[in-house]
Amino acid sequence: MARKTGFDVNEDGQIDRSDLEIASGRHDDPPDIEKIQALIPRLLEVQDLESIEMGDRLRREILEARRITSRSALRRQIRLIGKLMRAADVDVIADALADSGKQSVERERAFLMLERWRNRMLAEGDPAVHDFAQEHPEVDRQRLRQLVRQARKEAGTPKGAKTLKALFKALREAAGV
DSSP: OOOOOOOOOTTSSOOOOHHHHTOSSSSSSSSOHHHHHHHHHHHHSSSSSSGOOOHHHHHHHHHHHHHHHHHHHHHHHHHOOOOHHHHHHHHHHHHHHHHHHHHHHHHHHHHHHHHHHHHHHHOOOOOHHHHHHOOTTSSSSSHHHHHHHHHHHTTSHHHHHHHHHHHHHHHHHTTOO
16 A cells, blocks of 8 residues: 655656645745844844835834843844744845945945044144045035134133034035035
8 A cells, every 4th residue: 555645646656746846835935044133133223224125014123122121022022023024025125234234334434534534624724624625615615614713722612512513514514424
């Protein structure tokens, strides 16, 4: 008597391969668990979560996980996020995170460059303002010079921090960052 396998058997006694694809699991393409595990911490840290294409429930659960302070509750929430991500398009989320990472690195570089410009302007004065204006012709030179002089004069006073912020804001606006 032949053993019952649950699959259709052809005349040669071989299992019909079309049944194997269906019986191999409940998903045609199982999610990459390692990829999901690597993405979850990055999703919890990313600033611009709205720009990433994902389901509303997944987005809500990620935002909820950010508010949780209890270690065990956070662990349960991360498991829920992983479960929801199995149904999501993980590749789209990974690509969006990669793009977001590139943008944040570029933004960080731009801010560092502006900080260098600010420090140089405070050290050198008008020649540094002139050099910055050469690179960014749309800048209001007079306002920039005024802010630099005021920041140098108020250095070390409580008003100095406010002036430094105003100078940095003017540099950021001129550079379009």
